[in-house]
Amino acid sequence: MRIATWNVNSAKQRMPRLLPWLQQRRPDIVCLQETKLTDAAFHDLFDSPLAELGYEVAHHGQGGYNGVALLSRVGLDDVEAGFTGQPDYDGRAEARAVSATCGGVRVHSLYVPNGREVGSPHYQYKLAWLDALAVAVAAGPAEVALCGDINVAPADIDLFDPAAFEGHTHVTEAERQRLGAFGLIDVVRARWPEHDSVYSYWDYRAGMFHQDYGMRIDLVLASGSVADRVAAAWVDRAARKGRLPSDHAPVIVDLDVALDGDIGPIVPPPSKPGRRAGSGKVKLPHAVD
C-alpha cells in the first residue's frame, strides 16, 4: 500500500502536473495540502478525473488559502474535517486538517500553521495547534499516520544550512518538542538516518532548488505498527523539477512491499559532506516558507 503526501500550492494551478503524477506513481492514499480551493470548486474540478483513477475524495477547504484533501483507493471511512479541539486563528477555523480511515490506518492530511515570526501570535497559534492535534491523535485509533506539510524541520540535518535559520520559525526547540510529543516515528528519517538531501521544500526564489538549498518539513509520522511495515520511504524530487512546479515535493511511503521498476529512484541522492557545515553565508530570502 502506497501513501503519498504533497503540498501542491494550489490544486487548480497544479492540475496539469497532479493528474499525470497520480498515474505515474499510483499511490493508494494521497494527502494534499494548500489546495487553495473551496470544497465546491475542488469537487467541480477533480471529482470526475479522480473517480476515473479510482479515488474516493474528501476535501476540506476555504478558498484562497489553506485547504486539504484525502484521496483513497483503499477505503475512505469516517471522514473528519478538522479535529476535536482545533484552535481558531483570529476567530476563524482554518481548513488545515482532514482525516479518514483508509486501508485500516487513520490517515491525517495536515497543513500545520507556518508560524511566521518567532513569538508572534501566529507562532503561538502554531504551537497551540500542534498541542491540540497531539491530544486529538492520542484519543484516536492506534494505527495512525500524520502526513503533510508539518512546517517544522525535525533536526538540523533537515536544513541546508542550520546557521541560516537562527532566529527563524520551523527550527525552534518549542516546535521540535511538539513533534516529539506525538510519540510517532518519522518514517523517512528512520529509513535514511544519515542523509541530508532528503529535503521536501525549496523556496521558489533565488535558485534555491537548483542549489539544493532545501528543508525537510513535509513528513509522514507513523505509529510503530505502521512504521514497522515501511518498505520504502523517499522524496519524489522529480516532481519539483520543470515548469510551474509546487515549491514542495511529494513524500512517498510504501507499506509491506516497495513498488519497483519504472517508478523512480527510492534512494535519495548522496549526502554532500561539508554542505551543512555552513558558514551562514547563505541568507534566507525572507521569513521561512
Add this chain to the structure above:
DNA sequence: ATGGTTGCGCTGCAA
C-alpha cells in the same frame, strides 16, 4: 545584485 517567485485576487499579503 541588500536582490530573487508564485498564487490569490486586485493591492498587498502569505508562503
